[in-house]
Amino acid sequence: MTTISTRHALITGGACGIGKLVARRMAAMGAEVTLWDLDAAALDATVAELQASGGRAHGHVCDVSDREAVADVAARVLEEAGPVDILMNNAGVVSGAYLLDLSDEQIERTFKVNVMSMYWTTRAFLPAMIERRCGHIVTVASAAGLIGTRKETDYAASKFAAVGFNESLRMELRLLAPGVKTTVFCPYYIDTGMFAGVRTRFPLLLPILKQDKAADRIVRAVQMNRAQVLMPWMVRTLPAMRLLPVPAFDALADFFGVNACMDDFVGRGAPDA
Ligand SMILES: NC(=O)c1ccc[n+]([C@@H]2O[C@H](COP(=O)([O-])OP(=O)(O)OC[C@H]3O[C@@H](n4cnc5c(N)ncnc54)[C@H](OP(=O)(O)O)[C@@H]3O)[C@@H](O)[C@H]2O)c1
Numbered sequence: 001m002t003t004i005s006t007r008h009a010l011i012t013g014g015a016c017g018i019g020k021l022v023a024r025r026m027a028a029m030g031a032e033v034t035l036w037d038l039d040a041a042a043l044d045a046t047v048a049e050l051q052a053s054g055g056r057a058h059g060h061v062c063d064v065s066d067r068e069a070v071a072d073v074a075a076r077v078l079e080e081a082g083p084v085d086i087l088m089n090n091a092g093v094v095s096g097a098y099l100l101d102l103s104d105e106q107i108e109r110t111f112k113v114n115v116m117s118m119y120w121t122t123r124a125f126l127p128a129m130i131e132r133r134c135g136h137i138v139t140v141a142s143a144a145g146l147i148g149t150r151k152e153t154d155y156a157a158s159k160f161a162a163v164g165f166n167e168s169l170r171m172e173l174r175l176l177a178p179g180v181k182t183t184v185f186c187p188y189y190i191d192t193g194m195f196a197g198v199r200t201r202f203p204l205l206l207p208i209l210k211q212d213k214a215a216d217r218i219v220r221a222v223q224m225n226r227a228q229v230l231m232p233w234m235v236r237t238l239p240a241m242r243l244l245p246v247p248a249f250d251a252l253a254d255f256f257g258v259n260a261c262m263d264d265f266v267g268r269g270a271p272d273a
Contacts, residue, residue: 002086002136002181002223005030010077010084012064012121013091015042017192018140021215022088027055029219034077034084036062036091064091065112067120074124083128086222088138089118089162094194096265099153107154114158118165126180133179136222139166143188143235147253151262159186170227183221186230189261190214197266201257205234 009026013019014035027033027050035057037043043059050057058081062073077084093113095106122137129135144152145159166184173180189195190209200206209231221229230236234256241249253259 002225004086004219004223007085008032008034008081008083009086009088010034010036010121010125011088011090012036012062012117014088015039015046015059017194018190018211018214018218019088019090020046021211022090022218023050023057024053024055025215025219026086027057028053031086032056032058032081034058034060034081036060036064036073038063064117064121065109067116070117070120070124074121078125078128083132084125085129085134086136086138087121087125087129088140088218089121090138090140091117092140092194094152094155094267096151096155096195096262096267098151102154110154110158111161114155115161115165118162122169129180130177133177135177135180136225137166137169137180137182138218138222139163139169139182139184140218141166141184141186143186143230143238145184145186146230146235146238147258149253149262150259151265181225181227183218183226184228185214185218185221186228186235187214188232188235193268195265195267196269197264198261199257199264200261205232206256206258207232 004026009031011019011023014023015037023033023035040061047057047059060073063069091113093110095102095110139162141162142159144156145163148156166182170182187209188206189198190211192211200208217229
């Protein structure tokens, strides 16, 4: 069991959405929280909110897709706030378009933010975790890291990469530093606004998840050293469904409405997202 109260947690994309909610919970438990985000105004507001509730919080504007920026800001964090105990690789973007409608820039951005950033942040903070033989790295992937759907050729591929990154890292850490734990988070859609417009055919089986519930599960997973969180429970059946022949697997995905989910996607482009 990991005690959060005495830890220093760094959350990328921590100014809003899931990152912010996890930050709230960890700060309320007594952890020192460092947030990175692109949006300075949202970051300042979140840090001010956490401090006003008695939390220890810092914020840094950092584009996690920029390798040099990550190295610079990470060095500042290590100097000013000390080693990071819990690293939550959470920053993410989605395009939500068919392959041929994506711009080259959108495809590159998805991979830089959702995949490459994890290399830069983890390589910055892991050495101190290994040295101290403790720490926790949370990879915020997605159910899209376990199943591809229409309008997600870039996003799903990036999340499959995130799942692979986490698994290989876990194997390395079992050998090099068993005290450093990992958690991969693979949720279905969550009501943060990132995926505004998505629909689900069977809300009881595949609900659009509540962001508070998702944040609770992440914090609990860190406390309990859980290696993976797949939610809702239907997502856990995916590996078994993959034993089916591909046409049957595809038909089942269609039946559950998984491929139609993104048809009305607007994402952060929505007026209220
Ligand atoms: N929402 C869902 O349905 C869902 C489902 C499965 C997995 N996830 C994953 O969960 C994570 C959090 O998503 P969310 O729903 O909380 O979305 P969100 O509310 O949009 O939060 C994402 C955060 O990442 C930040 N960010 C984006 N690009 C960045 C960059 N280059 N450098 C630093 N920060 C950057 C955003 O900042 P700005 O606002 O300034 O751009 C934002 O604060 C993502 O990795 C996402 O893929 C989400």
